Amino acid sequence: MPAPAATLESLPFDNSFARLPEVFYTRLAPTPLPTPTLVAASREVASLIGLDEHQLQRADFAEYFAGNRLLPGSEPLAAVYSGHQFGVWAGQLGDGRAHLLGGVSTPTGPLELQLKGAGQTPYSRFADGRAVLRSSIREFLCSEAMAALGIPTTRALCIIGSPAPVRRETIETAAVVTRVAPSFVRFGSFEHWAAKGRKDEVKILADYLIDHFRPTLREEANPYAALLSDVARRSAELIAHWQAVGFMHGVMNTDNMSILGLTLDYGPFGFMEAFDAHHICNHSDEQGRYAFSMQPRIAHWNLYALGNALQSLIDPEQLESLIDGAYIPRYESHFLQLMRAKLGFASAQDGDEDFLGETYGLLQRQHLDHTNFFRTLSQLQGEPAEATRAQADAALRDQFIDREAGDAWLASWRARLAQEHSVDAERQARMLAVNPKYVLRNWLAEAAIRQAREGDFSEIERLLDCLRKPFDEQPHNAHYAKLPPDWASHLEVSCSS
Known part of the structure; x- marks a missing residue:
């Protein structure tokens, strides 16, 4: 029988990194945050670490994952590392705003819990050791979105917010995101x-x-x-x-x-x-x-x-x-x-690399939306009747600036499908399983951030629910697959994001 889900007090910590010589880190507790509040949590990640999802609703959950209380068995520390930044040797860096709590034993191996934004460490240099709500929401959502896309990634358990002020380009509020991974060791x-x-x-x-x-x-x-x-x-x-x-x-x-x-x-x-x-x-x-x-x-x-x-x-x-x-x-x-x-090819054929080059040339010249192009392509027929071809292809043709160029490419794509006697229903099912309808576009994250700043965290949960199933149609979430609104053209993200 599987082990019963753990409480916060019974998480089975196995802190292997903390057993390394102490030159690899500095032991220190997180800096408490005032009035911590749960902003969002991932039930899937709670399950990964064996935590009973009902623990997410505990009144003191935010206290633990803001760093105000220590989880029994955890041994908080900040790791040291260095690195090249923008190609230039930057010397010593380290966990300037992260505290590794330790590793939790799971059936598939240990998973480390790390609080990002939990206060200054010896590696903070001149920084404040904090993360802001904006960046924490972005990391939380994208970690979980990438996992749902099948891309190797760190995960995120939760975001804890606080009214504590943090200065970036403007004054923002503080937050802590709990990251989860087998290890956070870097190059x-x-x-x-x-x-x-x-x-x-x-x-x-x-x-x-x-x-x-x-x-x-x-x-x-x-x-x-x-x-x-x-x-x-x-x-x-x-x-x-x-x-x-x-x-x-x-x-x-x-x-x-x-x-x-x-x-x-x-x-x-x-x-x-x-x-x-x-x-x-x-x-x-x-x-x-x-x-x-x-x-x-x-x-x-x-x-x-x-x-x-x-x-x-x-x-x-x-x-x-x-x-x-x-x-x-x-x-x-x-x-x-x-x-x-992504293109629906079930076998390897001579000329595939050249065709891929032509495809990217088309994307570049036509400035096609990457996600929508491949998702729409997934639904097209391999051999539509000549009389109805324009109508059958309309959803994709309407994305092109130059429709004739699009038609020419589609003809080449269909010729390639014919080489392997592609069957539409089988091919379409394969393509829809690898070409997502939903990705975390920056404007979607920004909309959730703006609502969260007003104290409304509901959009984070709605967006997370959608991004958990990126390959499903989800008609009620179709607005999340739309092209960016006009206001999104002014969005900029930087190293402070």
């Missing part, structure tokens, strides 16, 4: 020790990761080389997922890259709307380093930063083969696999 966690010449600490951290998260790598001739190759492969799969769904992270610094291949640290993210391969979703990214088209290249660059940090454990002459040999072919094959599925 920069290794860079930190390598930059100091601390080879023992590099090895200790690598051994910790292998023993706790990748134990099969111990069977390899060099487990550390195998770890780097594993990270490269998982990172390739992650970025392929991002590109296929049109997700832009916005700030792919090495301290924001998960060693487990998870989407980590949601800040100025965005989902592609009017397609532009060179779109920059981060208003702070003046040089376009993290533009949509750059993400695969930046992940590759970041892997070399990680590889350089592991040189005391790996022959430096092997770095190219370990990174390029794992990352490049895996990214290319996985991205092509994902895109074949």
Whole structure:
């Protein structure tokens, strides 16, 4: 029989990271917040950590996840790491506004709980250690939306709000989001020790990761080389997922890259709307380093930063083969696999890469909405009658600036389907299962944020319910799939988002 769901007092903590030598972190309690209030919670994440969902309604729930009270068994700490920010070595960084409470044992392995926005730490530098309601809502919703899309990600249990003032560009109110992941170790966690010449600490951290998260790598001739190759492969799969769904992270610094291949640290993210391969979703990214088209290249660059940090454990002459040999072919094959599925192709055919290039050229020239284009395509017929073709294709043709160009592309797409004798009902079902109708567009998050600032959190819950089922039609939520309203054209997200 499955174990009974836990209460807040009986969560089975197993704090493996806290067993590392104390040079890896600073033990300290979160800073209490006045008048904490539950803004939103994810029942799915509560289930992941074995927490009875009725615990979310407890009067003292907000006290625990604001950091005002400590969960029994937790050992709060802030981890140290360093990193490259916008391609420049930034030196020591660390959990400047995050407190790791510890890991909770689950049937699928430990899941760590981390409070983001819980006050200053020794790594805050000149910052206040707080998060604001705006950014916490964005991270909470996007963490759960990405999980529902099947993209590796950290998760979010809840948001706790407070009237405490926090200064950003303006005065905002404070919030704490509880993040959940097997581990929050980053590329920069290794860079930190390598930059100091601390080879023992590099090895200790690598051994910790292998023993706790990748134990099969111990069977390899060099487990550390195998770890780097594993990270490269998982990172390739992650970025392929991002590109296929049109997700832009916005700030792919090495301290924001998960060693487990998870989407980590949601800040100025965005989902592609009017397609532009060179779109920059981060208003702070003046040089376009993290533009949509750059993400695969930046992940590759970041892997070399990680590889350089592991040189005391790996022959430096092997770095190219370990990174390029794992990352490049895996990214290319996985991205092509994902895109074949999005286009409805059940088999691999010669010329698929060229057709994919033509498809992206079409998206670029016509500035088509990325999500709506693929979702609408999923519902088209493979061989409509000539007399009714224009009507059958109207929903997609109406998205094109140049309908003749759209018709020509559709003819090529149908010719490709005919090569494998595609059956409409089967193909459409496959395509609808991989082409979401709903993604977290920035204007949707902004609408929820504006209501929340007025004390109304209901839109967060409605949006979360919709994003949990991104591939379902959900007629009552159809307005969430609409193109952005005019006011959304003025939205900007930056590193403070």
